[in-house]
Amino acid sequence: MASFHTFLIGKKKYSYSPEWEIEPLWNDLLIDADILAQKLNNDFFCTQPISWLGKFIEYVSEKSASLKRTPFLRLISNNQVSLPENNEVPRPAWFAPHDSTDLDLSVFPIVHPELSLNKNIRTFLSKEGIREIDEVAIIEKSILPKYQGADTHFDEVSYRKDLARIKKAYNEVKDSIKEQLRNHLNTHEWMACVNASGVSPNKIIWKKPGDLNLFAKTSEHEIWFDGLNDTDAYFLHASVIEELKGFELNRLTQPVSVLTINFSTNELPVDLSSSRRGDNKRGLKGFNPRATILGLESAWTNWSMERSIVLWTILLSNPLRLISGETQSASNSKKLDTADKVIEYTKVGDFCYNQAWLPDKSGNWHKPNELFLSDLPEGFDSISIAAKELAEKIGMRQPEREQALDIVTGGDPDLKKYFEYLLSASEADRKKMMSTMPQEIPHEPAPSFRDGLKKLSRLQRGKTNHEKKEHPPLQNRENYQSKLNEQVEIGVEEHQSLPHIIKFSPVKNQPSNAEARRFLYEQYGGRCQVTGMTFSKASRNIEGDAENYFEACCLLSYSNADYLNNAGNMLCVSADTMAMFKYASFEFLESIDDIIEKFKREQQEQVESVSARIILASHECTIKWTERHFMRLVALYDIA
Numbered sequence: 084m085a086s087f088h089t090f091l092i093g094k095k096k097y098s099y100s101p102e103w104e105i106e107p108l109w110n111d112l113l114i115d116a117d118i119l120a121q122k123l124n125n126d127f128f129c130t131q132p133i134s135w136l137g138k139f140i141e142y143v144s145e146k147s148a149s150l151k152r153t154p155f156l157r158l159i160s161n162n163q164v165s166l167p168e169n170n171e172v173p174r175p176a177w178f179a180p181h182d183s184t185d186l187d188l189s190v191f192p193i194v195h196p197e198l199s200l201n202k203n204i205r206t207f208l209s210k211e212g213i214r215e216i217d218e219v220a221i222i223e224k225s226i227l228p229k230y231q232g233a234d235t236h237f238d239e240v241s242y243r244k245d246l247a248r249i250k251k252a253y254n255e256v257k258d259s260i261k262e263q264l265r266n267h268l269n270t271h272e273w274m275a276c277v278n279a280s281g282v283s284p285n286k287i288i289w290k291k292p293g294d295l296n297l298f299a300k301t302s303e304h305e306i307w308f309d310g311l312n313d314t315d316a317y318f319l320h321a322s323v324i325e326e327l328k329g330f331e332l333n334r335l336t337q338p339v340s341v342l343t344i345n346f347s348t349n350e351l352p353v354d355l356s357s358s359r360r361g362d363n364k365r366g367l368k369g370f371n372p373r374a375t376i377l378g379l380e381s382a383w384t385n386w387s388m389e390r391s392i393v394l395w396t397i398l399l400s401n402p403l404r405l406i407s408g409e410t411q412s413a414s415n416s417k418k419l420d421t422a423d424k425v426i427e428y429t430k431v432g433d434f435c436y437n438q439a440w441l442p443d444k445s446g447n448w449h450k451p452n453e454l455f456l457s458d459l460p461e462g463f464d465s466i467s468i469a470a471k472e473l474a475e476k477i478g479m480r481q482p483e484r485e486q487a488l489d490i491v492t493g494g495d496p497d498l499k500k501y502f503e504y505l506l507s508a509s510e511a512d513r514k515k516m517m518s519t520m521p522q523e524i525p526h527e528p529a530p531s532f533r534d535g536l537k538k539l540s541r542l543q544r545g546k547t548n549h550e551k552k553e554h555p556p557l558q559n560r561e562n563y564q565s566k567l568n569e570q571v572e573i574g575v576e577e578h579q580s581l582p583h584i585i586k587f588s589p590v591k592n593q594p595s596n597a598e599a600r601r602f603l604y605e606q607y608g609g610r611c612q613v614t615g616m617t618f619s620k621a622s623r624n625i626e627g628d629a630e631n632y633f634e635a636c637c638l639l640s641y642s643n644a645d646y647l648n649n650a651g652n653m654l655c656v657s658a659d660t661m662a663m664f665k666y667a668s669f670e671f672l673e674s675i676d677d678i679i680e681k682f683k684r685e686q687q688e689q690v691e692s693v694s695a696r697i698i699l700a701s702h703e704c705t706i707k708w709t710e711r712h713f714m715r716l717v718a719l720y721d722i723a
Contacts, residue, residue, distance in 0.1 A: 096600055100639075112358055119150070120150050120152065120153055120525045123154075123155070124153075124154070127133060128153070128154055128155055128157070128163045128485075129161070129163055129478050132276075133197045133198070135200060135563040136155060136157055136198065137201060138206050140155060140156075140198065140208075141204065144204075150253055151166060152165055152166070152168075152667065153165065156175070156176055156198070156208070156213075157198060158176060158192050158193075158194060159179075159193040159194070159195050159196065160192070160193075160194075164176050164192065164207075164209045165413070166212065166213070174192075174212070174214065174428075175192060175212055176192045176193070176194050177191050177192060177193055177194065177214060177215065177216045177352070177622075178193070178194055178199050178205070178208075178213060178214065179191075179193045179194070179199065179216065179382055180195070180215055180221065181215075185241045185244060186221065186225050187225055187229075188216070188221075188225060188227065190224045191224070191225075193216075194213065199505040203477055209257040209452070209592065217252075217571065218252035218256075218663075219249055219252050219256055219260055219263070221248065221252075222249055222252055222264065222268075223264075223269070224678060226245045226248060226249070226273075226275055227267060227268070228271075229291060230271050230272055231272070232289050233289065233296070234270070235287075235289050237275060237320055238285045240276060243322050244325065246322065247326055249268070250326060250327055250412060252264060253334075253335065257363065265292075265334075269291060269292050271291065272290055272291050272293065273293075274289065274290045274297070274320075274336055275287050275288075275289065275319070275320035275322060275405045276318060276319055276320055276323075277317065277318055277320055278309045278316070278317060278318075279300075279316040279317055280309065280310055280312050280314065280316070281305075281308075281309055281310065282310070290317060292335060292337045293337040294317075295339060296315045296337045296339075297316060297317050297318075297319070297336070297337075297339060298317065299333075299339065299340075300319060300324065300338075301340075304316075304318070304342070304455065305334040305380065305391045306320075306393055307342060307382060307390060308378060310385060311381045311382060313381055314378040316377060316378065319336060323451060326547065336706075340611045341374070341397075341401075342343070342376050342377055342378070343372045343377075343401060344375050344376070344377055345371050345372060346371065346374040346401065346405060347366075347370075347371055347374075347404075348369070350368045351369060351430040351643040352366065353365060353366035353368060353371045353565060354371060355371070355372070355373075355452075359385060361414035361415075361626075362412075362414075363412065363414065363415070363416040363419055364413075364419075364481070365411055366408060366409070367406055367408060367409040367410065368404065368409070368413065369409025370404040370410065370522060371404075371407075371429075372408070372410065372427045372429055374404075374405055374429045374431065376394070376397060377407075377430055379431065379434060380392075380430075382435055383434070383438065383440075386440065386448075387458070388442055388446070388462070391440055391441060392463060392602070392616075394440065395463050395464070395473075396464070396478075398431075398435070398473050399464060399467070399469045399470060399473055401469070403472065404475065405429060405431055406429060406431055406432035406435060406476055407427065407429065407432045407476075408427065409425065409426055409427070409659055410424070410425050410689070411423070411425070413625060415625055415626055418625050420664045423678075432477075435451060436450070436452075436477060437450070437476060438450065441459065442459070442460055443459070444458065444459075446460070446462045449478040450618050450706055451580065453480070454479055454480060455479065455480045455481075455482060456470060456474050456479060457482075469697065471485065477546075481712075503578055515593075527675055560690075560710075560714075562718065563691050563711075564640040564714050564718065565716035567714055567717075568718045568721060568722050570675070570718070571646060571649070571718045571719055571722040571723055573647065574692025575647075576723070580696040595637065595648060599635065599648065599649060599653055600635050602712075603633065603635055604630070604631075604633065606712050607633070607709070608631055609630065609631025609633040609655070610633070610655070611633070611655065611656045611657040611660050612656060612703070612706050612707050612708065613656060613699065613704050613706055613707075614657055614659075614704075617632060617633060617657060618631065618632055620625070620632050632658070633655050633657065634656055634657070634658055634661040635656075636653060636654040636655075636656045636660075636661050636664050636665075637652055637653055638652050638653070638654065639652055646719075646723060647719070647723065649715060649719060650716060651712070651714075651715030651716040651719045651720075652716070654706065663699050664699070667698065667699060667700035668699070668700060669699050669700075670697065670698045671695060671696075671697055672695075672696040672697055672698060673695055673696050675695065675720075678693065679717055679720060684714060684715065691710070692707050692708060692711045693707070693709075694706065694707045696709070
C-alpha cells in the first residue's frame with residue numbers, strides 16, 4: 084500500500100512518464116531539478132556567498148544536467164557565468180595561470196580564486212571545459228598591448244619575463260598556432276633595441292620584427308656602425324639576444340643580415356622607370372644603379388683599417404653588380420629591348436674607383452689602381468677567386484698585365500700611362516678614343532656622278548614641330564634659385580678638391596653634357612636664342628618625331644672645370660649663329676651686372692623672359708633666355 088507521502092506528491096507509472104499511476108493530492112508540490120533550475124538565475128547566484136557557491140558546485144557535479152546549465156560559476160569580477168555548452172563555443176571563463184606576476188589579466192573572465200583553488204571543484208570544472216589561460220592568449224591580450232612604441236617604459240626585469248613567456252609559447256605550440264603567434268608579434272613594437280652607433284647605449288628604441296633598420300649584431304656590423312650618429316641603424320638590446328638565444332632569435336626578430344640597400348639578389352631585369360612620361364629604364368642582369376651600402380658616406384669620414392676590411396668583405400660576398408652594370412633607356416617602353424646598353428656605376432662603384440680606401444702593408448692609403456692584391460695587409464682575403472675577380476673589377480694592378488705593358492711599351496712611362504688609362508677607362512671613353520684613330524675601310528667602286536646627282540635628295544621623315552614652347556610659371560622662384568646655387572657650390576667645391584684632369588672629348592655631343600642639351604631643347608625646342616630660327620632634321624627619333632636641330636654654344640670653356648658643364652653656361656643657337664659666335668666679333672651692349680640685378684628685383688609674375696642686347700658680326704641683335712634658363716646663368720654668375 085502506498086505511503087501518505089506518495090499520495091501527497093503522486094506517482095508516475097515510470098520515470099519521465101506523462102501519465103500518473105497515483106494522482107497527487109496537490110499539484111506541483113514536488114520540485115524536481117528541472118523545475119528548480121528554471122528558478123536559479125543570475126540574480127539569485129549573485130546574492131549567494133562564495134562558500135555557498137562552492138558547496139552548490141560540489142553538489143551539482145554529481146546531479147542532473149539541468150542544474151549544470153545554471154550560471155553558478157563566479158568570476159573574479161563577481162559576474163556569474165554558465166559552463167560552456169560544448170568545445171565549439173568561446174570559453175565563458177578561464178583559470179588564472181599559476182604565475183601571473185606583472186600580468187594584466189583584466190581582459191580575461193577569470194574564475195574566482197576561492198573556487199579554482201578547491202581541488203574537487205577545479206577537477207569538475209576542467210572536465211566541463213574550463214581551462215587555464217594558454218600562453219599564446221596571454222601574449223596576444225596581456226603582454227603585447229603593453230608595448231606601444233616610443234612611450235613604452237623599459238623595466239628590464241619585467242621585460243625579460245615577458246620574453247621568456249614569448250619564447251616558451253613559441254616552442255610549445257603547434258605549427259599552425261605558431262604562425263598565428265608570429266602574425267601577432269609582427270604587429271607590435273615589442274623588441275627593445277639600441278642605436279648601432281654605440282651612442283646613448285641606455286636609450287631604448289622599440290621596433291617591430293622585420294624592421295629594415297634592425298641589423299644582426301655581428302662584429303662586422305659593430306665595426307661598420309660604430310660612431311655613425313646620422314645612420315638609422317639599430318641592434319637588439321642584450322636582454323632580447325640573451326632571452327631569445329638560439330633558433331627562435333632570428334625567426335622571431337628577423338634582423339637584417341646585410342648592409343646593402345636596393346640590391347637585387349637575382350639576375351632578373353630591374354625596373355628603373357619613373358612616373359614621368361617617356362622615362363623608361365631598366366637594369367640588366369639584376370643591376371640597380373641605386374644600390375649602395377648603408378652608411379658608406381658617413382663611414383668614410385672616419386675611415387679605418389677595420390672598416391676597409393668590412394667593405395672588402397661585403398664586396399667579396401656580393402655579386403660584382405654592386406659596383407657597376409648595364410642599363411637600357413628608351414622613351415618608348417616597347418623599344419627597351421633594342422636600346423643601347425650603357426655601363427653605369429653605383430655610389431659604391433664610384434667610391435671604390437675614386438677614393439684611397441685600401442691600405443698597403445705599411446698602413447698607407449691608396450686607390451685600387453695603385454695596388455696589387457699582394458700589397459694588401461693581413462685581414463684581407465687576397466688569394467680566393469672572388470678576390471681576384473674583385474681586384475680586376477675595381478681596377479687593381481695585375482702582375483700579368485703589368486708585365487705585358489712593360490713589354491708592349493718598351494718601358495716608356497708616358498706610353499705605359501696611356502695604356503693604363505685606356506685599360507681602366509669606361510666603355511664610353513674607349514669608344515671616344517677609338518673614334519680619333521684613323522680607320523681603314525675596304526676600297527669601293529668609284530661612284531657615278533650622274534647616278535649620284537640623280538639620287539641627290541633627303542626626304543623628310545617624322546612629324547615636324549615648329550610651335551613655340553610654352554612654360555608654366557615658377558611656383559617658388561626663391562627656392563628654385565637657392566637649389567641652383569647649391570648645385571653650383573657643390574661643383575665648385577669638387578673642382579677645388581679634385582685633381583684637374585683635362586678630359587679627352589673629341590665627340591661634340593658627349594654623354595657628360597646630355598642633360599644640359601636636353602634642358603636647352605626643353606626650353607627652346609631647338610629655336611635659336613638670337614634669331615629664333617631652326618629646322619627639322621630629316622631623320623626621326625625612336626618616337627617617330629623629327630627633332631629640331633640646334634647647337635649648344637658655351638659662353639666659357641669648361642675643359643678643366645666640370646661645374647661649368649651647365650646649361651647656364653650655354654646658349655641654344657642655330658648653326659650659322661654658332662659660327663658667328665665662334666669666329667665673328669662679339670660684345671655686350673648692356674652690362675650683364677645690370678641685367679642680373681634687374682632680374683633679381685622683378686617680381687616672379689613679371690618675368691617671362693630675359694634679354695641682352697649684343698653686337699654679333701657687326702650687327703646688333705638680342706639674346707633671349709627663358710626664366711628657368713637665366714636662373715642657371717645667375718647661379719653660375721653668383722657662385723662660380
